Each structure stands twice: as C-alpha cells, then as structure tokens.
Amino acid sequence: MNTTAPAGSVSIYAEASPNPESMKFVLNTQLLSDGVSVDYPDPAAAANSPLAQELFKFDYVSRVFLAQNFVTVTKSSDLTWTHLIPELRTFLKSYVESGGPIFLVDPVAGQRAAQQEAAGAAGSAEDQATAQKIIDLLDNYVRPAVEQDGGNITFKSYNDGIVTVNLQGSCSGCPSATVTLKSGIENLLKRMVPEVKEVVAEGITASF
Structure with missing residues (x-):
C-alpha cells in the first residue's frame, strides 16, 4: 500500500462510538490495507506515523x-465533541x-510477523495450532464488528x-468493553475452540 494519502477531494464525517471519549472519523479514501489497523496509545508510540504525530x-x-478508512481519536479533555x-x-x-504522509514504513508486514510470532510462542505444536485458530476467528468474525465501533481487539497470547x-482504539477504556469481551468474544471462542477456558484483556482492571 501507499504510505502517503492520495491527493484529491476528501469527505469526512464523525461517528460516535460506544466509548464517550472516542470519536470515529470516517473518510472516503483508504489509509490502510483491509484488515490492518494501527493503535497509538501515546505520542511516543507514533514514531512511524506523521499523521498520528500531528494529531x-x-x-x-x-x-x-x-x-482502512477511518481514524479514531480519543480525548482526555472535558471539552465536548461538539x-x-x-x-x-x-x-x-x-x-x-x-497528500500528507500516513506512515514512514508500511505497517502491514510488521503486523503479520507479530501475529505469527505470537502464535509460535504458544508452546506445543497443538497449542500453536489452537492459537492460529483463535487469530483467524478474531480476524474474520470479531475485527469487522469491533471496527464498526472505532476500535479493535487483537490476539496477544494463548496459554x-x-x-x-x-x-x-475506542475499545481501550470503553465502559462496555468488559461486557463485549466476556459475553461476546469469550462465548464465541469457547464455542468455536473448545480448548479456550477464558478470555482476558490487558488494561482492564474490573473483575469479571
């Protein structure tokens, strides 16, 4: 993909997310390959994205x-989105x-390598196969739905x-994230992958 946004007329509209502190800005142009997303939790993490640095x-x-075609911005201020x-x-x-640059280096290859590394770190060959099933389910069933709300949930480990x-994105710190995680994603993975006992997310402190 091109790491620079295509020049030309661009239309953008704002779309609320379940997280009141996050707003999704939808564009009529492509920023990333389909199925790829990048999260920058702070300025230090945004070294590869001039667009994120400017934001x-x-x-x-x-x-x-x-x-692919949207930017989710999370605010820390009491100012209203209006x-x-x-x-x-x-x-x-x-x-x-x-035509401002979106990325300095295309993040697609790095993300795919990171997923392969995460699956390979699962331990035995059987666990690695289970981890890959989980990754595929998250990519094919969970990601498209969660992106509608301006965020994403990605695989980190299976043990x-x-x-x-x-x-x-908007999923981080979202009041409804725990419900989505436990009643939605955990139930799906348990049903499709019997080896799964529980799904937990980093950054959530509430007890389940």
Missing part, C-alpha cells in the same frame, strides 16, 4: 487509532487532501486455555 499536537488528543469535531475534521481533510487480547 497528538492537539493537547486534548490522548490516543489515535488508524484503520467543539472538537469541526477542528479535527478540518485538520484531517486538509492533511489527507494535501493453558487462557486467551489474552489487546484492546485498541
């Missing part, structure tokens, strides 16, 4: 999530229309029946 210059932006949306939409439209996932 972090807004003092109320605390997290940036980039996907005041912030016009400013962010204007910035994104101008940046993308001018002794316990699946650990990472919450990204």
Whole structure:
C-alpha cells in the first residue's frame, strides 16, 4: 500500500462510538490495507506515523487509532465533541487532501510477523495450532464488528486455555468493553475452540 494519502477531494464525517471519549472519523479514501489497523496509545508510540504525530499536537488528543478508512481519536479533555469535531475534521481533510504522509514504513508486514510470532510462542505444536485458530476467528468474525465501533481487539497470547487480547482504539477504556469481551468474544471462542477456558484483556482492571 501507499504510505502517503492520495491527493484529491476528501469527505469526512464523525461517528460516535460506544466509548464517550472516542470519536470515529470516517473518510472516503483508504489509509490502510483491509484488515490492518494501527493503535497509538501515546505520542511516543507514533514514531512511524506523521499523521498520528500531528494529531497528538492537539493537547486534548490522548490516543489515535488508524484503520482502512477511518481514524479514531480519543480525548482526555472535558471539552465536548461538539467543539472538537469541526477542528479535527478540518485538520484531517486538509492533511489527507494535501497528500500528507500516513506512515514512514508500511505497517502491514510488521503486523503479520507479530501475529505469527505470537502464535509460535504458544508452546506445543497443538497449542500453536489452537492459537492460529483463535487469530483467524478474531480476524474474520470479531475485527469487522469491533471496527464498526472505532476500535479493535487483537490476539496477544494463548496459554493453558487462557486467551489474552489487546484492546485498541475506542475499545481501550470503553465502559462496555468488559461486557463485549466476556459475553461476546469469550462465548464465541469457547464455542468455536473448545480448548479456550477464558478470555482476558490487558488494561482492564474490573473483575469479571
């Protein structure tokens, strides 16, 4: 994929997410390959994305999530989205229309390698096969649904029946994330992969 946004007229609209602190900005152009997303939880993590670096210059932006055709911005301010949306939409439209760089290095290969490494770290050949099944289910069934809400849930590890996932974008810190994780994703994985006993997410402190 091109690491620079295509020049031309760009339309953008804002779409609320289940997380009241996150807003999804949907574009009529492609930023990333389908099925790939990148989460930047802080400015230090955004070294590979000039677009994310520019967004972090807004003092109320605390997290940036980039996907195929949208950007999810999470705020840390008490300011309402009514005041912030016009400013962010204007910035994104101008940046993308001018052909501003999205990434310095295409993140696709790195993400695929990271998933393969995570599956390979599961231990025995049987556990590695189970981990790959889980990754495929998350990619094919969970990711498309969660992206509708401006976020993503990715595989981190599988050990002794316990699946650990990472919450990204609007899913991180979302009040409904625990419910989604336990009643939705955990039930799906238990049904499709009998070896799965529990699904936990990093960054959630509430007890299940």
